[in-house]
Amino acid sequence: MPTTDLALPGWAIPAQSRAIAVAQHTISIRTQWWNHAITSRGLPGTPPAGDRLSRAEVWSAADDVFTLLWRALAWGSGHYLRNNTRRLDSIRDETALIKDVLTEARELSRHNPAAAYTLLRPVQRNVIPWLGPAFFTKFLYFAGGGAPEHPCLILDSVVAMALRDHAGWKSLPTGNWSAQTYQRYCDLLARWARRHGRAADELERALFRGRPKDLTFPAA
Template identity: 45%
Template sequence: MARTARTDTTVLALPDICRRWLGTDAADRSRAVHKQAIAVDLRWWNTALSESGAPGDPLQIDNAQSGQVLLTRRQVFTAAADLSTSEAVWRLLWLSMAWGTGSRRRLVHRRMRTVAADPHRYVEVLAEAADCSRTDPGTAYALLYPDNRTRIPFLGPAFFTKFLYFAGAGNPAHPSLILDSRVATALHRAGWTSLRSGGRWPADTYQSYTALLARWATEQSASTSRTITSDVLERWLFDHGK
């Protein structure tokens, strides 16, 4: 079978349907990004963290440590305001994972047991990746996916890119973005035909992805009356990658 030619993402155009959506109130960043909420069972998460011996304090959202709560992107951003301690790094990892999994918690126990076995080793690379995520998405990604292999077993790109994204604490100019199968599927439909939807993306692909959305955001900001951010585009791609 012939190998698919690598798509030149530097000339890939934003889909017209997305361009039209950007002109609506639904594309306001506060609505599309900050308020996107996922139902999270805090009792389940805190029980799992405790039973697995995973590092970090119990998760708390709006003073609650149990029950069903809605976790928004804005709340996860708040957890990344200061990542100077190991406890803060673990809190961000678990919150970003809780937000990313919702009720589909496949492999979560394995991830918890993995980091519980060597927390000092893994928190160092997570902290370094979080720091790099603010200036160099490709390097941050490569730290967690060296030689196209997961640095932390069972924590693949679809989930660690959420950690890299939320490490920006909501900064609209933060360059690292979420890349999962739904985003990849939407990009494939938009013309990035060489992009696999099933994961295992190398670091240079992630770098191309973040550069593409940054370019689209810059172009659309110049042609509309509002500032368009890369994560607003990521949200649209996610919604259209079903």
């Protein structure tokens, strides 16, 4: 369906500043697990430190693709470590190749979301085993280093369901998106963001958080 017909829910227009709602969006992580899992496999990059990780702290690792990946994975996983052992094993087995892929994806993420997405998932197959769209779009987003105009955004099932249920994008799947769909999603949020004088990741964060209970907002 045409995304030009979709309306941003009024509750998804952020009330707080980006510095608070986005940069300080913090997740509790399993630091000890990540430290052991990364170092015991001899993987490059620096494991996340501390038992909590903010978006701003993940952004700060954008210059090193493996440190960035570990932080993005830890932030995205929180206390739930499902599939991370398999992810790290697959990376250990092809470290040099994966470094090249991540480096290219990081560069593409800064100007071409569809190309960056396609690099990591061509023909409905993940290039890095066990690293699917809900996680690798976090890498593509954080690769922007916190720049408000960075074109790649996080897309996961929670955000997709919010767009389906509250913004009218009924045809949007809750997973296994195509590169074209990802590009349309990034373009949609960027268009809404310009209309409201916000950064697109502020809207992604609001959609992920969801509609406040027992409040009614007009469509924006």
